[in-house]
Amino acid sequence: MLSRTIARMRSLLGSVRRRDHLDAEMDEEFRLHLELRAADLVRTGLSPAAATRQARLEFGGTERHKDAGAESLGLRNVDGLRVSWLDFKLGFRMLVRYPGLTLIGGLAMAFAIWIGAGAFELARQVVSPNIPLPDGNRIVALRNWDASRSRPEARVLHDLVSWKANLASVEDLGAFRGLQRNLITAGASGEPVEVAEISASAFRLTRVPPLMGRALVEADESPGAPDVVVIGHDVWQRRFQGDTAVIGKTLRLATTVSTVVGVMPEGYAFPVNQEFWVPLRLDASSARPREGPELSVFARLAPGASLGSARTELEAIGIRATRELAETHEHLRPQVMPLAESIVRVNGWFAIGVMSMNIPLVLLVILICGNVALLMFARAATRETEIAVRSALGAGRGRIIMQLFAEALVLGGFAAVIGLAAAGAGLRWVMGVVEAEFLEGAQLPFWFQDHLSPLTLFYAALLTLLSAVIAGVVPALKVTRGGVARLKQSSAGRGSVRFGGIWTAVIVAQVAVTVAFPVAAWFVRRDARLLESADFGFPAREFLSARLEMDHDPATSPADAATFATRYRSTWNELSRRISEDPAVTAVTYADRLPYMYHPHRLIEVDDGGAAPIDQRWPRGYRVTSASVDPDFFRTFDAPVLSGRAFTMADYSSSAGPGDVVPTGGTGGPVIVNEPFVRLVMGNRNPIGRRLRYVDFEETPTPEKAGPWFEIIGVVKDLGTAVGADVGQAAGGDPKVAGLYHPIAPGASYPGHVAVRVRGDVDAFASRLRRLATTVDPTLRIYQMMPLADLTASDLRFLDFWFRLVLFVSALALVLSLAGIYAVMSFTVARRTREIGVRVALGAEPGRVIAAIFVRPLMQVSGGVILGGAIVAVLVRGVTGGFGATEFAYATGYLLLMLSVCLLACIVPTRRALGVQPTEALRSDA
């Protein structure tokens, strides 16, 4: 059975491929037959002319045999599927003739394609990015992988020399290290920028010439060469106002004054997202194995070389190194990979995970197009007469299906153009959110682009085809079901098409979605409102917050780390002193996290057990958030200790932080908890004197592994430690996550956050703070400086976008639903005009007639509302944790409202049905 099907498919495919030659082949075969037959007849004594005639007579009509032959080869249906230009022309005409359907259906399909293509492009850029440089995908990264510790070993200076000398499959090998430095402006305030200390070969490798001046050259790398910098296009525009005489001018990066020697063109940000390039000065000759600075190595595959050949060559060098430098290189495995992969690590499962995000979106496309199909079906049903005439004129089922497909394809084509035009804006938004929400304001690598790749355009074309198949072919199949013969029998006004099970499912689903979506939108809006109105009892607008960082090389020893910590602390103390001297400042405090910020979650256990029930999602302990704060923290935020005592100076010098290693059995020191902690962990019992310690999310601690016990010494009010984790509930003043505080000396955690309470204009003080910081130490960098109240701004933007998106989907679902219900009702009235007329003529009550006719559509709408209600109940339960009498009352009211809104679509068809006159009914039967 299977082999026969395969044989038929193969034959059909071959015939379709050779369709144009097939006729010629048949002609040739028939001709030979006729000639051989004629020759045989001549041998029996007929004249050549008579023999030829006789042969033709015996053979019969060649065209008829060719038709039969094509049918034997299964080509008849295929031939019927050909689309003509006329179909598309008709499709265009339909767009104009049915503007309502064009607008609603087109908008819905455009939205589906917009979402589908945008998400696909994003996933593609993560999984398999294109480097937007000449031959950019041949740029590779090289690194040493430490197999014993399962992480890269970035101290590769020694290897760099060996790779440069021995690798033939790559060229323009170079290295860089990414630095954050303060760009010191004329007013002496610092602005943190991304700088690449980079080999001059990078500019050869990227094959992008500078817009002005020159790129870095090898001479710049020699020790003692003048300090030079190449700047990016944006910097040139922003910092130098596009000055064409910028070459030769100087700028100051932290403590170094460099001369600008070149400007790179717009969009150039190699190797990741840098906009300043300074020479990488390395003394490679004295580099010992696994020593020196941490570097990232890049190169370009040499002409003719492939990633595979480079890998083989590098492996050979790696094997030699493990032999010759066994002490340092025994576990090091050199690797080569595409540039992007070295920055955004994408392994197989991750890639599958990212790409599979597209599946639900394809389902969304199918759902939306299913709705459009309903409208198309209603339209096709009203055109039953036209279709019947076409089939009477000889159009087969395939032809009619292809005509409706072409019409849907025209609509889908327009929708795709609109959807794809908007996709760029969508990508820009998503990337903006990722940068603000997940990269703390840093930029995505330069290969993330806001335009669509050819692959995505191809994918969008497939989506459009899919949309057209669903919106065009499915209704066409239903309309033409039962064969062309049935169509020929049908007549105007007494159509035989019915809305069957599939359309019932579509209507029920779309009404359910229509009911559920506004509720989701409402919850998103509510979260945003609560977040906006978050109030923790201190005037958040009076606070300026910022993150502090300072230039330093990665510590290579504990002594290095200690030296840096001391330097940072003394710098902070000096800055803090100067801030306090500002007449506008009333208080200043230092902490690892501030109110309104996201505080990571941890689990704790309490000695003798806590009194409150444990959330079964985290059975090993209580979920808490923590912050480490300096002595002025609670005073600065108007949060006096409510019971117990405050931290004393002694606590600050002796305490461990939440991550510190303390000898077994040692004490971690005191902690202060907030009021939600008393409620959520202690069950409102007195917490003072109780002890707690951190436990792992995954495993119960063994005595050796267990952290130190911390003693609870005091209670303060909630200061917004749960914002960002439980947006909404937290901001509503009833957080679900408890919080606790550890004492740290000022500047004792790195990087840290500073909150300055200012009297008067916070923004004016902001620029003073930058200047103060640069004066104290030019290497002190300030990030994310903003009023404390604005810390939720990016969350709010995020929620706002979700709200708009969900609202748009809700509106779309509502419009589609109403249009669908309207179409079904109108169709029902049109189809049963005669019946309505006759019933009314026979004296039936109009109300009863309407009820009898609309009972089915009404059932469908009610079914949808009930299903939507169930989804709403699940949603409400999930978000608020319960579904009480109040929620039930609200939900019932809402469902009744939605039912009446949906029934609005019935008004016009009902009026039309009531207005049907018996005479009209009889005329429609003619």
Place this chain on the structure above:
Amino acid sequence: MSDKEALLPGTLDLLILKAVSLGKLHGYGVLLRIEQISGDALQIQQGALYPALYRLEHQGLIASDWGISDNNRRAKYYRLTVAGKRRLGEEVASWNRIASIMARSLAARPQET
């Protein structure tokens, strides 16, 4: 012509399979072979032969390739495939069974009923 028997419906395919089972043949050759093996007793609509050939090819029971005919012309030659050989065996067995049933049925006499 009138002394020839008309083909029973469905038997043309079987005859074609039999004809090509005896050797590679072009379309006209198939016709001649059927006439030959039937003792010129069957009447075949010549043009109808080709749709039948295409149908069998579509079903994978015969295969074709282009070659050169005796009169030095390009000709399409048909041959039996493995699936065709199997089908031919089944069809022949089935035909024989039906023929014998028919013969037995038609030979029945009154006392046997």
